Amino acid sequence: MILAGVLGDPIAQSKSPRLHGHWLARHGIDGAYVPLHVRPDDLADTLRLLPRLGFAGVNVTIPHKAAALAAATSATDRARRIGAANTLTFTDDGIEADNTDAPGFLANLDAAGDWPTDRPAVVLGAGGAARAVLVALQERGLPAIRLANRTEATAAALADELGRGIATTPLAAPDLADAGLVVNTTSLGMQGQPPLDLDLAPLPSDALVTDIVYAPLETPLLASAKARGLRTVDGLGMLLHQAAPGFRRWFGVEPMVDGALRAAVLA
Ligand SMILES: NC(=O)c1ccc[n+]([C@@H]2O[C@H](COP(=O)([O-])OP(=O)(O)OC[C@H]3O[C@@H](n4cnc5c(N)ncnc54)[C@H](OP(=O)(O)O)[C@@H]3O)[C@@H](O)[C@H]2O)c1
Structure with a gap:
């Protein structure tokens, strides 16, 4: 056995x-x-x-x-x-x-069809899971990654460490212009946690929104992205x-x- x-x-x-x-x-x-x-x-x-x-x-x-x-x-x-x-x-x-979190994250997005890999991605959160997501997006060759975190010094340190196209942006109003992908890696939106409060209006209409939180499957972020008519991918597939x-x-x-x-x- x-x-x-x-x-x-x-x-x-x-x-x-x-x-x-x-x-x-x-x-x-x-x-x-x-x-x-x-x-x-x-x-x-x-x-x-x-x-x-x-x-x-x-x-x-x-x-x-x-x-x-x-x-x-x-x-x-x-x-x-x-x-x-x-x-x-x-x-x-x-x-x-x-x-395998990094390839798992990409495989989950790829399973949903094509997504914009030739435009900036916005990553929210700079904890343990964010590290895998950032490295995955670098491996996929995204032209720029904008990293937002509540504790801005943590995001700045992570951007310095991982380098290659990562710049910080404020979590309260991240730069969503031209972005092709938004990823929530914070624990906000998880059962028992407050929702992630993000105005998706500036996001291009062909952008993909994904949340690596999968309990609940449809987080408030994904619900508001759907309400705006954006494509969404939930976090269970990454797992x-x-x-x-x-x-x-x-x-x-x-x-x-x-x-x-x-x-x-x-x-
Ligand atoms: N789908 C999957 O396969 C998968 C894999 C791994 C993790 N996850 C999920 O991803 C989430 C994060 O996991 P992790 O291991 O990265 O956790 P972590 O290392 O503890 O990082 C937590 C992140 O959330 C932020 N955060 C926490 N509370 C916040 C608040 N009230 N307001 C704003 N930001 C807040 C933290 O910001 P600060 O730096 O400011 O504290 C940090 O960026 C968890 O829900 C986990 O279940 C899913």
């Missing part, structure tokens, strides 16, 4: 066991994917022990993503650039780290797509991201 799982603190809210469980059942794989509540002080010991217990790899989530990268034997350039890992694979040589590379590496099958998976995760 092949084992994999997800490490986090807390972990009960994670949808990853249901997601991978759907793929395991669908492909008839003799395997299991389990949630593991691991506190920060126990991460290093846990990562040493899991391969010896037969685990092929694990996902890591809050608060372990930076520490997981530091604990790895090798890492992809993308994970290093983002400064965080969410997918670890155990090999004879040690721990391989990757960050589904980021899971696929780990599943392929650990269980040896390329899984499908489709309506059945979405329904299983939402059930």
Whole structure:
């Protein structure tokens, strides 16, 4: 039996066991994917022990993503650039780290059809998830990225660190002119949080608006974008797509991201 799982603190809210469980059942794989509540002080010991217990790899989530990268034997350039890992694979040589949030974010947008990659993107928020989104947009070669955050110094530091076309813009009134994409990576709009208050009127009518918050699926930002007639993409697909590379590496099958998976995760 092949084992994999997800490490986090807390972990009960994670949808990853249901997601991978759907793929395991669908492909008839003799395997299991389990949630593991691991506190920060126990991460290093846990990562040493899991391969010896037969685990092929694990996902890591809050608060372990930076520490997981530091604990790895090798890492992809993308994970290093983002400064965080969410997918670890155990090999004879040690721990391989990757960050699949960035390709997951792009795959979710691409699945919705063409979107303007030749115009500036506006990214709201400069936390952990924003780092993956920014690196993804740089990889896709967007001509400019405007970064807005409540704590402006955090956005300025992140723009300096990641460089390549990122400039800051105020969160209260971000520069939306000519933008082809708006991404919310703040936690605003999440269940229990205030909505993100953003006037979308200056945004061109062919722009795409996406929110990486997926609880609720239709955030107030997406609802107001729809009301303006703009195209929207919700954040659940990012979660589904980021899971696929780990599943392929650990269980040896390329899984499908489709309506059945979405329904299983939402059930
Ligand atoms: N769809 C997916 O697969 C996926 C993946 C990862 C994360 N997410 C979601 O993305 C969201 C952010 O996650 P994260 O890991 O980046 O969190 P994080 O590192 O804690 O960053 C939170 C961000 O939200 C901003 N923020 C928080 N409260 C705010 C407020 N009241 N007003 C304005 N800005 C506020 C913070 O600004 P300051 O810097 O000013 O504090 C920061 O930019 C979460 O809802 C998470 O569930 C989704």
